[in-house]
Amino acid sequence: MASTSDDPRNFALREDSGEETSVFSGQIPRQAALKAARRLDPADSEAQASRESFRLREKGTKKLHIYEGWAWHEQAPEDKPDWMPETITQANVSKEGIEHLDEL
Numbered sequence: 436m437a438s439t440s441d442d443p444r445n446f447a448l449r450e451d452s453g454e455e456t457s458v459f460s461g462q463i464p465r466q467a468a469l470k471a472a473r474r475l476d477p478a479d480s481e482a483q484a485s486r487e488s489f490r491l492r493e494k495g496t497k498k499l500h501i502y503e504g505w506a507w508h509e510q511a512p513e514d515k516p517d518w519m520p521e522t523i524t525q526a527n528v529s530k531e532g533i534e535h536l537d538e539l
Contacts (some may be wrong), residue, residue: 446471446491449499455492463501465528467491472504472526480508481525488531497536504528 446467447455457474461467464497468491478484484505506526511519 437455439532445494446500446511447494449490449492458494458500463465464491464493465530468502468504468528469526472502472506472528473524475504475506476527477506477508477524480510481505481527486529490534490539492536499534499536501531501534502528503531 441462443460443462444464444467445458445460446464448457448459448471449455457471459467459470461470468489471489471491475487484507486503488501488503491502492498493500496525504526505528508522509525511521511523527535
């Protein structure tokens with residue numbers, strides 16, 4: 436079966452040691468990167484958030500997507516659903532580039 440552009444792709448969070456500790460999915464690398472960035476230690480506001488570099492390897496490829504990400508706490512919107520907490524974690528990312536691994 437051919438894959439379509441709507442199929443989610445999997446991206447593994449890759450540590451400096453080469454170990455892959457978590458997998459995030461998304462149709463594009465940025466979606467997975469935003470999910471990964473939400474797991475960073477959140478600051479009290481976006482202005483105070485420190486940026487951290489991380490790498491995501493697209494599963495089935497040797498491509499490493501390099502991102503800088505940051506996370507912060509924010510008040511939930513007033514029209515939030517009942518299950519959503521009062522404070523939520525927001526994140527943003529900036530793509531730094533792509534590297535190609537020699538081996539897996």
